[in-house]
Amino acid sequence: MNKNITIKPQETVVGRAAELDLLFSSKVFLPIILFFWASGFFSLIIFFLALSIFEFDPPVLGLAQILLVLFLGYLGIRSFFLGKVKYPRIETLDGTNKELQAGGEENIFSIFSFHLAKATLVLFKQNEPEKVTTKDLALALLSTKDMNFILTRLGIGIKSLVDSLSAYQGQADIKGVLERAIGIALAETHHQIEVGDVFISICQTDPFFKKMLLDLKIDIDDLANLVYWRTKIVRKNILNKSFFNPQKFRFTGGIGKDWTFGYATNLKRFSSDITDAIKSYGLGIEIIGHDEETA
Amino acid sequence: MEGKQVNLNPLFLSWWYGEAITKVLNYFGTLLRYLADFFSVKVCVTTLFSVWKRDYHSMEGLSLQQRFRAIMENVASRFIGMCVKSAVLFAFLFASFFIICFIILFMIIWFLYPIVLAGLLINGLVYFFK
Numbered sequence: 001m002n003k004n005i006t007i008k009p010q011e012t013v014v015g016r017a018a019e020l021d022l023l024f025s026s027k028v029f030l031p032i033i034l035f036f037w038a039s040g041f042f043s044l045i046i047f048f049l050a051l052s053i054f055e056f057d058p059p060v061l062g063l064a065q066i067l068l069v070l071f072l073g074y075l076g077i078r079s080f081f082l083g084k085v086k087y088p089r090i091e092t093l094d095g096t097n098k099e100l101q102a103g104g105e106e107n108i109f110s111i112f113s114f115h116l117a118k119a120t121l122v123l124f125k126q127n128e129p130e131k132v133t134t135k136d137l138a139l140a141l142l143s144t145k146d147m148n149f150i151l152t153r154l155g156i157g158i159k160s161l162v163d164s165l166s167a168y169q170g171q172a173d174i175k176g177v178l179e180r181a182i183g184i185a186l187a188e189t190h191h192q193i194e195v196g197d198v199f200i201s202i203c204q205t206d207p208f209f210k211k212m213l214l215d216l217k218i219d220i221d222d223l224a225n226l227v228y229w230r231t232k233i234v235r236k237n238i239l240n241k242s243f244f245n246p247q248k249f250r251f252t253g254g255i256g257k258d259w260t261f262g263y264a265t266n267l268k269r270f271s272s273d274i275t276d277a278i279k280s281y282g283l284g285i286e287i288i289g290h291d292e293e294t295a
Numbered sequence: 296m297e298g299k300q301v302n303l304n305p306l307f308l309s310w311w312y313g314e315a316i317t318k319v320l321n322y323f324g325t326l327l328r329y330l331a332d333f334f335s336v337k338v339c340v341t342t343l344f345s346v347w348k349r350d351y352h353s354m355e356g357l358s359l360q361q362r363f364r365a366i367m368e369n370v371a372s373r374f375i376g377m378c379v380k381s382a383v384l385f386a387f388l389f390a391s392f393f394i395i396c397f398i399i400l401f402m403i404i405w406f407l408y409p410i411v412l413a414g415l416l417i418n419g420l421v422y423f424f425k
Contacts, residue, residue: 066419066420084314255383257335259335
């Protein structure tokens with residue numbers, strides 16, 4: 001089945017997103033991005049002042065309009081990048097898995113999460129998948145924030161892990177590792193293959209990582225729970241950053257929610273009704289792992 | 296390893312006039328629902344003529360004069376409730392009007408985005424070189 005897996009970053013949207021992100025997050029582009037924001041603020045201030053008290057010469061108003069066009073154009077492209085390219089709504093993970101099971105050919109890079117795509121872009125762009133080893137893949141993953149989060153909680157230092165990997169050759173079955181990662185991602189209810197899913201897959205298949213977990217007395221389920229935890233945090237952060245996110249609204253009943261009740265002076269003095277807040281926000285308690293304790 | 300590169304331009308158009316519009320409309324729909332929730336529209340409408348905070352005086356066992364007083368107090372309580380709730384409903388309608396106007400304007404700009412940008416740019420250049 002591994003033969004049906006292809007890894008072609010440039011043919012995927014997420015691959016292009018990772019490529020563009022690498023380009024635009026460089027220090028060269030930072031002043032350009034700042035310029036776009038500054039143009040937006042400058043033009044809005046000019047328009048505001050022109051509407052209120054000041055009278056500007058036509059060239060100043062013209063310049064403000066040109067800068068506003070640049071800013072609005074930038075905002076449109078940015079929202080496209082964040083809303084569609086960087087965090088696409090992929091509902092094909094299960095479909096891809098079924099397609100692979102049925103013997104169809106799939107470019108597995110298209111179901112990589114943005115962070116995984118960014119971490120492995122250079123690796124898969126410059127090398128044939130057959131030449132990439134589990135060691136190369138693990139080293140690429142170690143540079144991500146996800147792995148920093150996971151390894152810190154496992155008590156593993158990234159530097160010491162990189163040092164210990166230096167003498168290791170790695171295994172060549174990278175397609176097998178990625179195929180296994182699809183199953184892990186599905187089990188973890190992920191929308192895409194995340195960095196942690198690939199790391200779990202490496203730990204399940206590669207003898208070096210198997211031994212490392214064994215030596216540290218870490219169960220693979222603990223690792224899976226950490227990955228689940230990390231992905232939940234990332235998902236929450238993405239939702240919080242999203243501007244047009246309807247889930248940001250909290251329905252509490254509003255200003256007149258207790259107008260239908262009678263006066264309850266003492267009750268109101270010493271207590272507060274949190275029913276609607278709990279309905280809307282939830283308790284904010286989530287237990288990941290500790291299945292035996294919570295059973 | 297160089298393959299054919301995916302073209303993002305058609306994807307941008309399909310996203311802008313498809314997925315993104317759905318998302319924005321969903322957001323504004325929720326905003327209007329939130330507004331109705333914030334002003335407790337359901338409570339205000341269903342209990343518009345109810346007594347304020349259930350401050351109702353029973354007339355059982357009262358004399359005629361006391362009954363008359365209780366009736367007056369109940370009417371006053373209903374009137375206060377109606378005034379407060381009407382004011383809140385009016386505030387809701389007022390806020391909704393401005394938000395709906397904003398949504399309509401926003402959607403027009405969203406649909407005509409390329410034309411708006413081109414228009415602004417041409418106008419800006421004309422002004423700049425005036």
